[in-house]
Amino acid sequence: MKYTFHVSPNLQSKNSTQQIMRDLTIGLLVVFVASVIYYSTAFGINVGLQAVILLACSLVTTFVCEAVFAKLKKKSVKDVITHSFGWVTSIILVMMCPMNITPYAIIIATFFAIAVGRLMFGGFGYNIFNPAAVGRAVIFASFSGATTRLVTSATPTGILAGSFKWLPMTEVALESYLDRVGGFGSLFLGTTPGAIGETFSILILLVGVFLVLRGVIDWRIPTFYLGTIFVITCALALLTGVQPYHGIPGWIWYPVLHLITGGVIFGGVFMLTDPVTAPTSPAGRIFFAICAAAITVLIRLKGNLPEGCLYSILIMNCFTPMIESALDGPQLEIKKKAWFMIACSAVLALCVSFYASSTMKGVKGPVKKTAQVVEVVPCVEEVL
Amino acid sequence: MSLLLGPMCQHIPGKKGLTDHSDVKRLMPAKEVYIPLFAGNNSEVELLVNEGDHVYIGTRLANTKSAFPVPLYSSVSGIYKGTVKRPHNSLKPQLHMVIELDEDQEAVQAFEPIDWENASHEDLVEFVKNTGIIGQGGAGFPTYVKYQKVENIDTLIINAVECEPYITADYKCVMDYPEQFVHGVRILKKLAQVDRVLIGVKKTHPDLINLVRDEIKRENLVGIEVVAVPDVYPMGGERTLIRQLVKREYKRLPGECGVIVNNANTAILVARAAEMGQAQAKKYVTFSGEGLKYPTNVLVPIGMSVAEIIEQIGGTIEDVQSLKLISGGPMMGRTMVSDQIVIDRAMNAITILKDEEEPAMTCLRCGRCTSHCPMGLQPVRIANAVKMNDAAEMEKRGAMNCIECGLCTYVCPSHIQVTENVRKAKRTLMMKANKK
Structure with a gap:
């Protein structure tokens, strides 16, 4: 033989x-x-x-x-x-x-x-x-003009960004927003217009759980990305004094609204987790996800674009090689450094809340559809 | 699993069922044994017998003169016929002593037994040194060396995990000799001067756990405890086992964190030496893998040729062009291109696998190697440094810490030989260090 x-x-x-x-x-x-x-x-x-x-x-x-x-x-x-x-x-x-x-x-x-x-x-x-x-x-x-007129109703992301500046402060304001998009239920289920795949919040999360269990994506990225968005917007709600909605305190419904509107769930589950463009070490991935979340919220609240997920992904992608080389070495030995980096990113994320809360004026009253001009922008508005 | 680290281990299908239920086959060579005269690189050997001498089981044959001298004892009785160069599992041909077997197979006492319960620490260490016992876990490190300085040691760990797939030799051996095993553990406990001994056994071997527990109970021993450990790889690696059992980390050697780790089989050898004056002559070896017709455990004298054992247990499968012959288990064992190698003292398995390989794809940077590495290294990053030929980065990324357990290659979905890349980095760094 x-x-x-x-x-x-x-x-x-x-x-x-x-x-x-x-x-x-x-x-x-x-x-x-x-x-x-x-x-x-x-x-x-x-x-x-x-x-x-x-x-x-x-x-x-x-x-x-x-x-x-x-x-x-x-x-x-x-x-x-x-x-x-x-x-x-x-x-x-x-x-x-x-x-x-x-x-x-x-x-x-x-x-x-x-x-x-x-x-x-x-x-x-x-x-x-x-x-x-x-x-x-x-x-x-x-190609923002290259559109057909198949679906003409405005998307929840567009309305929230355009009419409500991402910050409906009072129960009336939220009520008037939810009236136009079909309530929290349809936001969760995804039965609203938007990008083809991004609206199905619950379904995407279920698929995400499946992918985590199958070892396809690292649970750390979506968890820390969405978790950080939750924390940032929660802090913002507390700082600006967002009012409760039917007994649900503002610091709960407002972050939830952020998570289920727009493409963050889709981006967090399917795009940020792309292994080729994300760091390889668990510590690097956490840092990566927290920073991406901070950029997403910053673009949403303070940028000209209605949504920030897409650009936060692209921006963090170019930092990937840097994160990798910063966290090179035996993981047990660089643990301290990794915690320090993550703490820095967490502080950066909270800075976004403070900055936004000190410069933003929320929408206090109801916004009627007729009063809207912003929503007639080209229909390619809801950038992920 | 922690936040910043992955699981650092992985369950691997053990394939232990191929060999753990069948009886151990006792084999003898038809004509000759070849005892390797090799104990680490650049070791000199002093022969104690002359050509034509009649030797017995237990006759002292040679002394090695390396940093840690180890005597060699004969595993058979017969006529010493001189030395010959043969393939060896160090991958280079080495000198072997040829002994032609006689019919009687007479044994002599290799050395005086010792009253270990009353012996002093120095005497006991000297005794173990004289027995020539080397660690049975695979690395073959002389056992007495670990016990020379024991002031800071507070825990002794007996490694009966056997995490490599296919291998069941340790399991079989302890199942056959539970009493000697427990005695050996007691001697090692005395050598280490500790109050706490932990015996790590895979929880998938409840029969072994119960057997050893009963034996401990029967002897009313305190401070010796059997701990069931999860069935993951590399749980039998010193570092992972220490992490699992006592939650400690160390830099180079377990002694730094107050722990000594010894293999279960080593304990049995120590007990036999101390109580019966026997040197290691025979060895339990697992012959397993899909390439063999009848996988089984064998009990053979040291120095028996692998080719002869394979022939005696029924041979390899025949309808294939080539096979892989691995000295050791499939994860850490090395492939041998010749079946003329012999069973050495620290060898516990020969695995013969089909010669198939999945083609490698581009790395998708999934990070599985990083999250599974038991040393916490980042193999993908080390491989990148190898690609760039950047020795400084290889060093910074800790390539030298690699224990070559092979888990990174195992988990890689792109079928890249990740471990080999890290080995390349180690070679580069060692060459650089030698130049200085």
Whole structure:
């Protein structure tokens, strides 16, 4: 018998990257299907179909880009496509876009996401920025007019950002907001217009739990991201004196409103957790998530954009290499340093609350729909 | 699991069922044994017998003259035929003493037994030194060295975990000799001068736990306790076991945090030496893996050739081009390209696996290697430093602390040989240190 040489260990687990990506794809598709069902029932079957068409356009673009890349690099097309998992980027990108977007905009966005966001860096595993976020930023910057008029009702994020400046202070103000979006229930369930995949808060969280249990994503990132957003907005509510709503104190309902409106749950579960663009060490991931949360809330409250999740992800992505090298070394020995960094990020996050509370004026009275001008902005407003 | 650290271990399917229920096979070589004259690099050996001499089981054959001298005793009786170079599990050919077996297999007392209950610490250490017992956990560190300075030691840990998949030799050995095992533990307890002894056993071996507990009860012993530990890898590693049992960390050696760790099998050897004057002659070795037709535990004399044992237990599977022959378990054992290696004193398993490998993919930076590393290293970052050929970064990232347990490669979903990357970093750093 011939005995071959092999470096130890000679045993490997059954885990594989393919399995991780398969689980992630399943998770994303569950949310996507929920979205198609909701849009079909609420706005008609053609709106639901539009989502499928957008996804198809994006997937085809991805495969074409990767096939060309494979030819240029003289590699097998099949290997490149199956080993770079471009479809995950495609699905996330489509789910971040509102239904009104035109197919040509999604094609160009996908091209930027795949070709510029990923392949130019060397393909899967080498990209610095989350490719789907790159694609979404391109649409936001260049194609805000490229919309159809399929769904014309304003989104909860748009209303909250536009009419209420993200800070409804009183019970009346909140009441008038909830009246227009269908109450907390529909915000939780996701039966409101918005980006295709981002509104289904509870469903995304359930998928997130599934992905954590399957070892696909690290629980630390969504927990600390959403937790920090909760804490920052909670402090803001306390500092500005947000009033209770039907007996629920302001420091509870206001943070919850922040979490279930907009794309933070989607971003926290599906995008910030992208392992390629997040730090690898547990300590680094916590730091990363807390900082991203601070930036998200800062953009929401003080920025011109209605939503901050997308840019917080892109900004933190460029800090990933720095976080990594700051936390290099045996983890047991650098524990102190890691705690110090995390404490700093927590202070930074609280600074956002203080800054916002000292400069913001909340909306105290009800805001009627007719009084609205802001909501007529192009429908690509709800940037994740 | 803590906030800033991952689990630092991982359950690995043990495949112990292949060998733990069948009886141990007692085998003898047909003609010769080859006793390796090797005790660490640059060790010189002084032979005590001449060619043609008749030796017995227990005859002192040689002394090694390394930093920690260890005598060698014969494992069989027969005629000493001189030395020969053979493949060895240090990967380089080494000198082996050839002994042709006779029919009687007569034994002599290797040394005088010792009244260990009344012996002084110095006498006992000197006695163990004279027995030539080396640690049976795999590293083969001479046992007496650990007990030379015991002032700061407060806990003795007996490692009966056997966390490597496939291996059941320690389990079998303790199951067969619970009384000698407990006596050995008592001797080691006296050597360590401690009041507390913890015996770590995997909780998936309740039969072993109960057997040892009964034995302890029967002898009315205080201060010796059997602790069930989770079935995770590398629970049998010193660091992980100490972390689990006494919640302490140390830099280089367990002695720094007041703990001595010894293998269960070592305890049995110590008891046999002290009570019967026997040197280590035979060894329980697990022959397991999918590459063997009939995986089993064997009891063989030291120096028996692996090829001969494989033949006697029924051979390897035949419908394959090649196999992997591993000296040790699949995680930490090294592959051997020749089956002419022999059973050495610290070897407890031969694992033969099918020669298959998943192709590696690009690292997706999932961080599993970082969260599972029992040393708390960041293998992915060390691998990056290797790619950049940046020795300063390799050092800063703690590559030298790696114990090469192989868990990072095991958990890697991209099937990258992560451990080998860290080994490369270690080699680079060692070469740099040698140049200075």
